[in-house]
Amino acid sequence: MNTTPAIDLMGTLRSGNSTAPRLTWYGPDSERVELSGRVLDNWVAKTSNLLQDELDAEPGMRLRLALPAHWKAMVWALAGWQLGLETVFDGSPADFLATDDPTAATGQHDAVIAVALPALAMRWAGGLPAGWIDYAAEVRSHGDVFMPHTDPDPADCALRTADGNAIPHRDLLTGFALQHEEGARVHIPADRGLESALSSALGAWLRDGSVVLTHPEVALTDKLRADERIHGS
Template sequence: MSNPDSALPASLLLARLRSGHSSSPRLTWYGPEGERVELSGRVLDNWVAKTSNLLQDELDAEPGQRLLVDIPAHWKSVVWSLAGWQLGMEVVIPDGGTLPVADVAVTADPATAPDAPAVVAVALPALAMKWPGELPRGVIDFASEVRSHGDVFMAHSDANPAAAALDTGTAAYSHAELVEGFGEPQTEGVRLLVRAGDGLGPALAKALGAWEADGSVVLVHPDVAVTEKLLAAERVTDAGAHQAD
């Protein structure tokens, strides 16, 4: 049984997202071809719980194992990172060189999938119910598998807050350091614009900081123009270091 005193900061953060103001938007995604996905705190937690259960129950993932997230900044790569942290895994973000060694790898391009004991293919379109086409032997289809997993996550074993939580290739953080060390502090209640083109690491740092401040994130694909109309429609209160296009 899980010990509440060993709860990880990421798990505590998710607990707050699914409780207070749980129906408020917490992560809004703008993708190509007019795609817009809005996840409330409750819905975001639900996706993370299902993904954590897939990791734990189907892939036998455990605290301390390495989870390679080889997906660009996207709402699904954010979900996978949170799921790994909730389970007590070390999330590994590729730095552009050779893909690092991991126990579980998730990828948007299974044709170039890394050599890992478990590989998961993630179709990025929001409405994808399965991977479009054939998958290499042994590769798991996230879209078709995740929905069968439970909406509530219960860890089979405790994770160590001092254990590694993130490896960006240039920096590393423990679970205890994740929210307040890696996360970028934000103004209370911020509605923060995050550019996906800046990379998954920066997107996660900004998102953790915004959620810790009881705020929300608008994550925008590089092909989407950030116009004054978009900023006004989303009620963005902080457009970050960039100016609107």
């Protein structure tokens, strides 16, 4: 079986100290979401299953994430990489589009998925264009364990960066992930964008660490730093 670093990483988060916090989000209006390794893997598995079983996604297909740096956006990126998709940030054509802004959908896609960002959202607030998928309404019905129908090829492209660089799956954790100290609890400001946030988060998880992702409206105070035991950057 050909495995990719993303598949191996999800296996580690699922089984190694799986109840420890891995991704903590601070959003507007005092929103705080904390995902352990097991819970993060659960969300990623459900999202991968939605892509594979409902949208017929296969390794090598392309996913565009028109999303801000947010915990759900990180779930989407991990789900795509686990499935063997290529995530594009350079605006090039893609088979699937995941977005929190229906007005931003341009070009042709096999499927467009509306991602409601509030943590407690059970469905998209308001109407959606015909044929769009409501992520919040659909994802919870999918399985908690992901079994790929087709093994991804580690040599295939995993990421097309905003400046057009192509990074294969096999190099995702060595050529894209930002390196951190072992076990670091890393703060990631969301205003740096999703691509930067993913690079930092992958590097932290690779070294058995965790991340605290903060919305641009949330200040990194001394109290927050102490409460979350942030000791890496």
